[in-house]
Amino acid sequence: MNTKTRYFLLLIFSLLFIGLFNSLDAGTGGSGFSRYGLGDLQYNRSTAAIGMGGTGISIVNPTHINRLTPAGWTNISHTRYTIDAMYQGFSISDNSDKTFLSSIVFNGFDLAIPVSTYNGVVVGTGLLPFSRVNYNIVSQELLGDKYYSLSYVGEGGLSVAHIGSSVILFNDFHVGAKLNYTFGIINHNIKQSFTTEGYSSFEVTRTTRMNGLSGTIGLIYTGINKLNAGFLYSTSSNLKTEAERWYNYMDKGGVITRDSTQTVADKIRIPGAFGFGVSYIHDNRYQFAADYSFRNWEKTNISGLILQDIKNSRRICFGVEILPVRTQKATDWQKIGYRAGFYYDQTYYSINGEAINETGFTLGSDFSIFGETRLSIGLEYALRGTKNLQRDNIYKVSIGLEGAELWFMRPEED
Amino acid sequence: MKFTILATFLSIIFFFGCSQDPSSVGKNLISNTDKLETKSLTIISQKSSSYPITSSNNSGTLMIGRSNDVTAEMLLQFGYFPVDTAIANSIISVKIKMFPNYSFKDTTGTLSFSIHRMSVTWNEYTFTADSLTAYDINPIDVPSIAINSRDSLIEFPLNNSIVSNWLKGGTNNGIILVPKQSSNIILGVTSYTNSTFDDRRPQVIITYQLPSDTVKTMTLKTVQDATIFSGVRPTSSDSLFYIQGGLIERGKISFYVDSIPRSAAITQAFLELKIDTLSSIFSSFTSKGIRVHDILSSDSIPRLGALSSAAIPDGNKYLIDVRSLVQQWVTGKPNYGMALRSDNEFEQVEQFAVYGFTAQAENKPKLIIKYTFRP
Numbered sequence: 001m002n003t004k005t006r007y008f009l010l011l012i013f014s015l016l017f018i019g020l021f022n023s024l025d026a027g028t029g030g031s032g033f034s035r036y037g038l039g040d041l042q043y044n045r046s047t048a049a050i051g052m053g054g055t056g057i058s059i060v061n062p063t064h065i066n067r068l069t070p071a072g073w074t075n076i077s078h079t080r081y082t083i084d085a086m087y088q089g090f091s092i093s094d095n096s097d098k099t100f101l102s103s104i105v106f107n108g109f110d111l112a113i114p115v116s117t118y119n120g121v122v123v124g125t126g127l128l129p130f131s132r133v134n135y136n137i138v139s140q141e142l143l144g145d146k147y148y149s150l151s152y153v154g155e156g157g158l159s160v161a162h163i164g165s166s167v168i169l170f171n172d173f174h175v176g177a178k179l180n181y182t183f184g185i186i187n188h189n190i191k192q193s194f195t196t197e198g199y200s201s202f203e204v205t206r207t208t209r210m211n212g213l214s215g216t217i218g219l220i221y222t223g224i225n226k227l228n229a230g231f232l233y234s235t236s237s238n239l240k241t242e243a244e245r246w247y248n249y250m251d252k253g254g255v256i257t258r259d260s261t262q263t264v265a266d267k268i269r270i271p272g273a274f275g276f277g278v279s280y281i282h283d284n285r286y287q288f289a290a291d292y293s294f295r296n297w298e299k300t301n302i303s304g305l306i307l308q309d310i311k312n313s314r315r316i317c318f319g320v321e322i323l324p325v326r327t328q329k330a331t332d333w334q335k336i337g338y339r340a341g342f343y344y345d346q347t348y349y350s351i352n353g354e355a356i357n358e359t360g361f362t363l364g365s366d367f368s369i370f371g372e373t374r375l376s377i378g379l380e381y382a383l384r385g386t387k388n389l390q391r392d393n394i395y396k397v398s399i400g401l402e403g404a405e406l407w408f409m410r411p412e413e414d
Numbered sequence: 415m416k417f418t419i420l421a422t423f424l425s426i427i428f429f430f431g432c433s434q435d436p437s438s439v440g441k442n443l444i445s446n447t448d449k450l451e452t453k454s455l456t457i458i459s460q461k462s463s464s465y466p467i468t469s470s471n472n473s474g475t476l477m478i479g480r481s482n483d484v485t486a487e488m489l490l491q492f493g494y495f496p497v498d499t500a501i502a503n504s505i506i507s508v509k510i511k512m513f514p515n516y517s518f519k520d521t522t523g524t525l526s527f528s529i530h531r532m533s534v535t536w537n538e539y540t541f542t543a544d545s546l547t548a549y550d551i552n553p554i555d556v557p558s559i560a561i562n563s564r565d566s567l568i569e570f571p572l573n574n575s576i577v578s579n580w581l582k583g584g585t586n587n588g589i590i591l592v593p594k595q596s597s598n599i600i601l602g603v604t605s606y607t608n609s610t611f612d613d614r615r616p617q618v619i620i621t622y623q624l625p626s627d628t629v630k631t632m633t634l635k636t637v638q639d640a641t642i643f644s645g646v647r648p649t650s651s652d653s654l655f656y657i658q659g660g661l662i663e664r665g666k667i668s669f670y671v672d673s674i675p676r677s678a679a680i681t682q683a684f685l686e687l688k689i690d691t692l693s694s695i696f697s698s699f700t701s702k703g704i705r706v707h708d709i710l711s712s713d714s715i716p717r718l719g720a721l722s723s724a725a726i727p728d729g730n731k732y733l734i735d736v737r738s739l740v741q742q743w744v745t746g747k748p749n750y751g752m753a754l755r756s757d758n759e760f761e762q763v764e765q766f767a768v769y770g771f772t773a774q775a776e777n778k779p780k781l782i783i784k785y786t787f788r789p
Contacts, residue, residue, distance in 0.1 A: 092439045140438075200737045
């Protein structure tokens with residue numbers, strides 16, 4: 001068996017094994033914060049970008065598809081695809097107990113096809129997570145002298161399918177736009193379970209389906225020597241929602257009866273967002289980047305979802321990448337990138353009047369596993385929450401498989 | 415080298431991949447509107463009554479006798495008789511054998527009855543008191559037996575001529591046992607066939623002797639049977655209504671549960687009933703069980719649903735678990751009330767006198783409910 005095959009088989013079997021292991025484990029889940037609003041928001045970052053703290057608004061990269069801004073696609077010269085998976089572990093504690101819950105999730109797929117490399121025209125499409133709801137809270141409660149189990153379980157989230165294009169204008173203006181279709185289902189379940197004879201149990205599941213359109217435009221200016229400046233704007237998105245509640249009333253012998261409330265058709269509005277970023281390449285080996293992004297949640301409507309107060313979200317991130325040789329003609333070792341980053345996220349959660357903020361540190365690398373196919377690895381550690389409510393220690397491990405092929409491109413003549 | 419890095423990296427994921435069981439961590443995040451509250455509620459019955467049922471009775475217990483203004487007549491059809499003139503002309507004696515399993519009210523008494531030939535065909539699955547249109551008015555026999563229902567066996571003679579006629583190929587519609595006024599007990603006997611080794615149906619035993627042969631017996635068992643009840647039903651009022659087996663009376667109670675929110679989960683619901691022990695009549699065979707059913711229609715004789723629950727009393731008080739019924743009402747199923755019946759209404763003639771909705775407050779039928787809901 002050759003080396004490429006070994007790597008590939010190891011990767012596939014490992015991911016399958018981890019996925020199976022987690023799906024069999026009753027303890028899968030995440031943080032209770034994701035119960036609120038649309039859940040934990042996922043910033044559009046590839047595994048490579050995760051290593052740099054999630055920066056990317058001003059980065060034009062020929063080897064990684066920029067998920068933050070379509071303006072960053074202009075230098076892609078080969079058809080590229082990226083598929084990412086993420087392991088996320090939550091070590092959660094409050095003032096009485098602690099637990100560790102984890103899951104493995106799909107973390108996005110991208111395809112970028114260069115149409116005109118000279119003009120930077122690249123068509124990109126993909127499917128990315130926008131938010132994730134994943135929590136599992138179980139407590140023992142007392143009714144009279146009988147204990148029962150009360151669980152709050154949530155799952156689902158929103159995804160975004162997009163299609164867009166980039167172009168270079170006036171040599172230094174890299175412009176991109178994409179159309180986003182946001183869709184998804186969020187389920188929240190509350191279950192009261194008695195094991196005592198003579199008591200009934202029940203569960204209520206609230207299912208909310210959402211879908212709607214939005215747009216994103218990005219601009220990167222590369223005319224200031226080795227300094228890039230980027231701007232990103234995403235329009236607000238009015239999502240059409242349908243909410244249903246399903247009630248199951250159960251006895252030991254099975255379901256006594258079911259009930260449902262009528263579907264409520266409504267609209268929620270995901271507010272627009274904007275961001276700025278700068279990046280700088282030093283000595284053709286080191287790239288530094290910093291981003292700031294903002295979303296105006298306070299002026300929006302997400303009624304129909306589980307709400308506490310929400311507040312505007314802000315995110316600041318910094319990243320650095322060391323790439324020994326930043327050209328196509330380099331050995332595999334020289335193409336290994338090393339990344340590190342930091343971010344501070346004022347999330348949109350505000351629970352019981354307490355703002356929930358997140359601070360994270362990231363590391364990453366990528367290397368060729370065969371030909372143009374590269375494996376990206378991103379590590380992330382973040383701290384979120386407050387002592388009074390809940391403290392999350394978040395461990396994320398991302399794996400991205402990136403490939404490149406020459407599609408629709410006329411080969412260079414000898 | 416790269417293979418080693420990758421393998422190490424994946425090992426780290428395996429290590430961290432172990433999750434613990436979900437716990438109460440995160441409970442602080444649950445808003446008050448999503449927490450469950452529990453409420454207790456007692457609802458007094460708005461209406462109570464009883465209604466009569468005339469049904470076919472092909473239960474496991476056949477009955478004959480009179481007691482408490484109730485008359486039980488027993489239909490028996492034995493078979494299948496071979497046509498055998500030689501035996502028909504050689505009958506020495508015929509007797510009927512039965513296996514007691516019940517009596518009402520007492521275990522001892524006098525059972526006098528006349529035996530008549532049925533003059534019409536009948537079907538045990540559809541036969542009711544209304545079907546009893548004709549039988550031969552002249553009795554075949556008029557036995558009178560001192561009954562002790564604790565005996566394992568009861569026998570009485572049957573006139574040879576009717577059996578002889580059946581053996582000659584005469585019409586066999588069976589016989590009917592009609593109790594006389596002098597009877598003061600209702601006797602129950604087994605009609606059920608557990609197996610060929612435990613067949614305790616009533617039997618007719620024919621003793622005969624063919625010429626130049628020894629005395630022999632032929633035993634034939636019932637091929638169908640039924641009990642027909644008639645008599646005077648107890649009179650119910652708003653303060654006391656009756657549930658009865660045999661000559662069946664069922665109860666009907668209504669409760670309004672509109673004060674419970676639709677999304678509430680009925681954790682517990684008990685129907686509390688109290689009976690007037692002085693007006694109730696029970697045999698020593700009864701467990702005094704009362705069964706509750708959901709009612710599916712507003713008809714005067716309502717259709718009953720499959721949901722049911724039963725209980726036996728503690729003193730004169732019943733607590734019957736009616737969670738399923740109440741939950742269905744709360745979730746929007748039409749509430750036609752609940753029906754009450756003797757748990758053994760086809761096998762026993764017990765009479766329950768249940769306090770109704772105008773009885774004294776402590777005796778009124780009540781629903782005692784605990785439910786949880788999201789405020």
